[in-house]
Amino acid sequence: MRKEYDFSKAQRGPAVASPGKTRITIMLDDDLIEFFRAKAEAQGTGYQTMINATLRATVAEEQGHSSENEPLTVAALRRVLREELHS
Structure with a gap:
């Protein structure tokens, strides 16, 4: 890097927000975090x-929606294949 650069008046830019998502702080039990990290x-x-997918499935179940009616995604297909290969 050149020695002539002057960052004395530089400003940090804003963090890029993810559309449709909100950053929160939540306290979860250690064993839950370790379970989800390992999985x-x-x-x-x-x-x-x-964790987000688990919460979404719980909400859908609570609202009476079935995940069987949702389109099959690549992520869901990979998950099912991994589960079948491990058993």
């Missing part, structure tokens, strides 16, 4: 994504 690592996905 996510085994499936090759993020543990926060798994």
Whole structure:
């Protein structure tokens, strides 16, 4: 990097927001976090994504929606194949 750059008047830009998502702070039990982290690592996905999917499935079940009516996604197909291969 050049020594002539002057960052003394630089400002940090705003964080890029994810559309349709809200950042929150939530306290979860350690054993739950470890469960989702281990499961996510085994499936090759993020543990926060798994927690979100679990919450979404619970809400859908509570509202009387069945996940069987939803279109099959690549992520869902991979999950099912991994479950079948491991059993």
